[in-house]
Amino acid sequence: ETGVTQTPRHLVMGMTNKKSLKCEQHLGHNAMYWYKQSAKKPLELMFVYSLEERVENNSVPSRFSPECPNSSHLFLHLHTLQPEDSALYLCASSRDRGPSSYEQYFGPGTRLTVT
Amino acid sequence: GNSVTQMEGPVTLSEEAFLTINCTYTATGYPSLFWYVQYPGEGLQLLLKATKADDKGSNKGFEATYRKETTSFHLEKGSVQVSDSAVYFCALSNSGGGADGLTFGKGTHLIIQP
Numbered sequence: 362e363t364g365v366t367q368t369p370r371h372l373v374m375g376m377t378n379k380k381s382l383k384c385e386q387h388l389g390h391n392a393m394y395w396y397k398q399s400a401k402k403p404l405e406l407m408f409v410y411s412l413e414e415r416v417e418n419n420s421v422p423s424r425f426s427p428e429c430p431n432s433s434h435l436f437l438h439l440h441t442l443q444p445e446d447s448a449l450y451l452c453a454s455s456r457d458r459g460p461s462s463y464e465q466y467f468g469p470g471t472r473l474t475v476t
Numbered sequence: 477g478n479s480v481t482q483m484e485g486p487v488t489l490s491e492e493a494f495l496t497i498n499c500t501y502t503a504t505g506y507p508s509l510f511w512y513v514q515y516p517g518e519g520l521q522l523l524l525k526a527t528k529a530d531d532k533g534s535n536k537g538f539e540a541t542y543r544k545e546t547t548s549f550h551l552e553k554g555s556v557q558v559s560d561s562a563v564y565f566c567a568l569s570n571s572g573g574g575a576d577g578l579t580f581g582k583g584t585h586l587i588i589q590p
Binding site for chain 2: 365403417465469470
């Protein structure tokens with residue numbers, strides 16, 4: 362499989378559940394990103410990983426916990442979410458940080474609904 | 477800080493009409509500029525980009541020119557098709573090379589009617 366894949370594509374969870382989103386990139390990239398896409402709002406950058414090390418956390422609530430075990434895989438662990446966390450969560454990758462990181466490749470996203 | 481402003485839409489056009497989607501930006505330094513497209517049920521795909529002033533990005537009949545004097549990067553297409561119906565995002569990345577990812581506009585929903 363090529364490109365950036367995400368699983369599951371759809372997820373419905375209660376506020377007390379714990380779930381994880383998975384992202385895998387088959388492009389040989391060194392940087393990976395999580396974005397949140399909510400209706401009527403710009404995409405929000407949540408986390409950036411470069412060579413498996415987190416380099417930025419844009420004040421995301423602790424109920425979102427990222428994990429990057431290697432340069433090809435990225436997880437977003439979810440626990441005790443709120444209804445306002447319902448959104449499309451997009452994963453992206455780029456060759457590196459810095460100038461060559463401008464071009465990012467996106468996965469199809471996970472549509473999350475918190476009930 | 478960085479910001480991107482674009483018309484939100486929806487923008488509804490007939491097939492073969494001329495398309496313009498406006499995008500203006502605010503940024504420090506010399507950003508690179510992008511247009512991404514999101515088709516229904518899919519993630520974002522890079523449509524075109526420009527990395528310096530007066531550059532023109534083009535792809536699939538779409539064009540956008542990096543205008544530093546007006547801080548704009550308007551997307552144009554001479555004759556749209558039904559298959560162009562999607563959400564279009566203007567974005568920038570600061571050429572300082574920070575790890576900020578991309579700064580996106582809110583997206584413009586384009587609907588092309590046959």
